[in-house]
Amino acid sequence: MKVCRRETFNSAHRLFRSDWSNEKNEEVFGKCSNPNFHGHNYVLETWIEGDIDPETGYVIDLKLLKQIIKSEVSDKFDHTNLNLDCKEFENLNPTAENISFVIWNLLRAKIDSKFNLTVKLWETENNIFEYSGN
Amino acid sequence: MKVCRRETFNSAHRLFRSDWSNEKNEEVFGKCSNPNFHGHNYVLETWIEGDIDPETGYVIDLKLLKQIIKSEVSDKFDHTNLNLDCKEFENLNPTAENISFVIWNLLRAKIDSKFNLTVKLWETENNIFEYSGN
Amino acid sequence: MKVCRRETFNSAHRLFRSDWSNEKNEEVFGKCSNPNFHGHNYVLETWIEGDIDPETGYVIDLKLLKQIIKSEVSDKFDHTNLNLDCKEFENLNPTAENISFVIWNLLRAKIDSKFNLTVKLWETENNIFEYSGN
Amino acid sequence: MKVCRRETFNSAHRLFRSDWSNEKNEEVFGKCSNPNFHGHNYVLETWIEGDIDPETGYVIDLKLLKQIIKSEVSDKFDHTNLNLDCKEFENLNPTAENISFVIWNLLRAKIDSKFNLTVKLWETENNIFEYSGN
Amino acid sequence: MKVCRRETFNSAHRLFRSDWSNEKNEEVFGKCSNPNFHGHNYVLETWIEGDIDPETGYVIDLKLLKQIIKSEVSDKFDHTNLNLDCKEFENLNPTAENISFVIWNLLRAKIDSKFNLTVKLWETENNIFEYSGN
Amino acid sequence: MKVCRRETFNSAHRLFRSDWSNEKNEEVFGKCSNPNFHGHNYVLETWIEGDIDPETGYVIDLKLLKQIIKSEVSDKFDHTNLNLDCKEFENLNPTAENISFVIWNLLRAKIDSKFNLTVKLWETENNIFEYSGN
Numbered sequence: 001m002k003v004c005r006r007e008t009f010n011s012a013h014r015l016f017r018s019d020w021s022n023e024k025n026e027e028v029f030g031k032c033s034n035p036n037f038h039g040h041n042y043v044l045e046t047w048i049e050g051d052i053d054p055e056t057g058y059v060i061d062l063k064l065l066k067q068i069i070k071s072e073v074s075d076k077f078d079h080t081n082l083n084l085d086c087k088e089f090e091n092l093n094p095t096a097e098n099i100s101f102v103i104w105n106l107l108r109a110k111i112d113s114k115f116n117l118t119v120k121l122w123e124t125e126n127n128i129f130e131y132s133g134n
Numbered sequence: 135m136k137v138c139r140r141e142t143f144n145s146a147h148r149l150f151r152s153d154w155s156n157e158k159n160e161e162v163f164g165k166c167s168n169p170n171f172h173g174h175n176y177v178l179e180t181w182i183e184g185d186i187d188p189e190t191g192y193v194i195d196l197k198l199l200k201q202i203i204k205s206e207v208s209d210k211f212d213h214t215n216l217n218l219d220c221k222e223f224e225n226l227n228p229t230a231e232n233i234s235f236v237i238w239n240l241l242r243a244k245i246d247s248k249f250n251l252t253v254k255l256w257e258t259e260n261n262i263f264e265y266s267g268n
Numbered sequence: 269m270k271v272c273r274r275e276t277f278n279s280a281h282r283l284f285r286s287d288w289s290n291e292k293n294e295e296v297f298g299k300c301s302n303p304n305f306h307g308h309n310y311v312l313e314t315w316i317e318g319d320i321d322p323e324t325g326y327v328i329d330l331k332l333l334k335q336i337i338k339s340e341v342s343d344k345f346d347h348t349n350l351n352l353d354c355k356e357f358e359n360l361n362p363t364a365e366n367i368s369f370v371i372w373n374l375l376r377a378k379i380d381s382k383f384n385l386t387v388k389l390w391e392t393e394n395n396i397f398e399y400s401g402n
Numbered sequence: 403m404k405v406c407r408r409e410t411f412n413s414a415h416r417l418f419r420s421d422w423s424n425e426k427n428e429e430v431f432g433k434c435s436n437p438n439f440h441g442h443n444y445v446l447e448t449w450i451e452g453d454i455d456p457e458t459g460y461v462i463d464l465k466l467l468k469q470i471i472k473s474e475v476s477d478k479f480d481h482t483n484l485n486l487d488c489k490e491f492e493n494l495n496p497t498a499e500n501i502s503f504v505i506w507n508l509l510r511a512k513i514d515s516k517f518n519l520t521v522k523l524w525e526t527e528n529n530i531f532e533y534s535g536n
Numbered sequence: 537m538k539v540c541r542r543e544t545f546n547s548a549h550r551l552f553r554s555d556w557s558n559e560k561n562e563e564v565f566g567k568c569s570n571p572n573f574h575g576h577n578y579v580l581e582t583w584i585e586g587d588i589d590p591e592t593g594y595v596i597d598l599k600l601l602k603q604i605i606k607s608e609v610s611d612k613f614d615h616t617n618l619n620l621d622c623k624e625f626e627n628l629n630p631t632a633e634n635i636s637f638v639i640w641n642l643l644r645a646k647i648d649s650k651f652n653l654t655v656k657l658w659e660t661e662n663n664i665f666e667y668s669g670n
Numbered sequence: 671m672k673v674c675r676r677e678t679f680n681s682a683h684r685l686f687r688s689d690w691s692n693e694k695n696e697e698v699f700g701k702c703s704n705p706n707f708h709g710h711n712y713v714l715e716t717w718i719e720g721d722i723d724p725e726t727g728y729v730i731d732l733k734l735l736k737q738i739i740k741s742e743v744s745d746k747f748d749h750t751n752l753n754l755d756c757k758e759f760e761n762l763n764p765t766a767e768n769i770s771f772v773i774w775n776l777l778r779a780k781i782d783s784k785f786n787l788t789v790k791l792w793e794t795e796n797n798i799f800e801y802s803g804n
Binding site for chain 2 (some may be wrong): 280281308348
Binding site (some may be wrong): 013034037038079080081125 | 410412413414415433434436438439440441442443480481482483486487526527
């Protein structure tokens with residue numbers, strides 16, 4: 001049984017490698033590397049897979065999952081600049097793939113290891129990403 | 135090849151174990167255990183996995199799948215109180231996990247065993263559930 | 269300039285006039301009058317029309333509007349049975365038209381009279397309602 | 403007859419008045435005034451009202467409207483920082499109200515005066531804005 | 537008070553004037569004039585404005601409105617070729633504007649004159665049309 | 671890591687086997703076999719599974735994926751009649767299952783074999799299809 005909580009956060013970012021010049025960054029990442037940043041409404045689905053607890057009829061209490069997402073994701077990334085404000089991306093290019101990877105690892109550390117975890121991230125309505133660990 | 139039919143149904147329910155007191159139910163389930171019930175527009179995706187029939191180009195005729203969902207799910211649960219009107223939840227707490235489990239079993243009994251079956255259920259736009267059997 | 273905040277609430281209800289028999293109620297309202305209730309995820313858009321405040325660039329601070337909607341609508345109706353739990357519908361049939369009318373009046377009393385007010389309510393994805401006062 | 407073209411653009415911004423201190427900005431605008439910016443996927447509906455041209459059956463060729471939106475809105479604002487990159491907001495706080503006002507004026511200058519014009523802007527899925535001129 | 541019922545229909549069409557050559561049609565209408573047609577999932581919102589009936593709490597019974605839309609719109613246009621199968625477009629170019637105009641007139645003839653009527657039509661997720669009569 | 675690009679195309683089609691009579695086609699496929707065709711707004715999600723390239727932080731540049739979808743799918747099928755205009759369906763009934771199969775094969779030929787590929791196709795908002803190869 002899989003259960004999911006959907007949340008959103010709004011952030012600025014630019015695709016950028018600090019070991020490349022602005023020109024090289026623009027050549028590879030195009031307008032996504034605008035030096036003054038751009039931004040997105042990120043939509044995040046957090047999927048937990050496990051057994052139904054016969055006591056509660058829940059896999060996991062979604063109120064609890066919501067709190068974990070708040071403390072691990074929203075409080076860290078919402079209304080921030082991913083490149084400048086977030087230590088997770090100090091040395092990591094904030095592509096949606098890397099954002100998904102970072103979020104998965106932040107959540108994985110807080111979610112009981114008996115559960116499988118998948119995150120699905122919409123950067124725009126047309127660009128979607130999914131990560132379940134290796 | 136997987137094919138899916140999406141349908142909706144509207145029901146009242148409360149999260150409730152009859153072997154617990156109202157106080158214990160409220161402590162565990164919070165406002166979802168309101169004694170006078172609350173309700174949802176449930177959205178159900180029914181996914182069938184199988185081979186394409188070379189005769190028709192269908193995996194399964196979705197008109198047929200729609201009829202099965204109507205008789206097994208909509209006719210039973212739409213515009214009902216899951217706790218009071220539905221024998222499936224007489225002794226089962228109608229969490230979305232348990233609703234998904236019940237629907238999967240109702241549909242599984244009517245769908246050819248050569249097909250795999252998955253149900254995906256939205257209880258709200260932010261809480262989503264998926265079950266594929268064991 | 270019009271600005272809108274979108275919120276949701278989940279309630280049980282039945283269409284019912286206490287001065288009619290159950291039979292008359294069922295004849296007129298059909299399955300929507302199921303005696304044990306059914307329910308919906310209501311989606312509410314609250315639209316405020318006014319001038320942009322040159323100080324803030326806002327028509328109204330949407331954080332404030334969100335608080336008004338919480339205290340006047342969500343706290344009253346979310347996770348309730350509209351017929352049994354809400355004094356507003358003690359003697360009023362909770363059709364979506366009447367729910368829209370009640371919500372508009374509750375919000376109107378709390379929103380500065382310099383603003384025009386419109387509420388738009390989705391009872392299902394196919395049934396939508398809008399009220400702007402007389 | 404009204405016709406509409408829907409487009410999107412992705413921008414960074416912060417709510418900010420340069421004649422106020424960062425502290426005053428944060429007091430009034432909260433996390434929306436984060437000094438390093440945040441961002442959004444803006445969704446823009448551009449509505450044109452006019453008569454059907456009996457020659458073409460169009461009010462306006464939506465391919466033409468799409469080009470006007472591209473040159474006046476997307477090319478100016480997509481993948482930018484509204485505060486730093488866009489002269490329209492050099493001295494104007496980029497609230498969604500002001501963005502709607504700016505876009506309406508940019509489009510109004512390029513659309514035949516025989517047509518009425520309305521813009522509708524989603525800053526998030528819950529915050530929506532609409533402007534039709536005075 | 538305004539109430540709305542949302543329905544969909546799926547049709548083939550081409551933009552085409554029979555008094556123009558295929559070349560002229562293609563010059564004006566581009567790929568929308570492909571001689572072998574293309575098609576759309578049309579989404580139709582039918583909005584009725586009137587007073588709440590104090591007897592029922594309805595403006596109009598949406599089950600009744602649904603039946604009118606079925607007989608006047610879906611039965612006529614769903615799973616058809618608008619150009620070839622529908623007498624309404626025998627001599628009328630089936631642009632979305634003209635489709636909206638035709639639907640409005642078909643519904644207007646069946647809906648009590650005490651009600652105002654507006655139709656809103658999505659031809660794609662990005663092209664939207666609205667007609668309320670003159 | 672999975673990444674997805676979402677695109678749309680609008681086509682006419684009819685379900686039809688040329689080795690069956692019109693009567694047999696109508697008996698099996700119903701209104702979907704209307705001789706003059708009907709049509710749909712198809713929504714296509716193309717999912718690529720692979721490792722994150724440590725150089726770019728991308729699995730695949732979505733601008734590149736968008737170009738491949740344009741040349742292999744949109745340029746071939748958008749604003750066409752699948753039965754009459756597209757050689758892929760000259761001898762293949764254009765059910766959504768077969769359309770998904772054809773699109774998967776067209777894309778598979780152009781996408782590096784180190785990536786897994788899945789296509790997900792919405793024919794309507796209620797009928798969805800997914801294919802990942804054998």
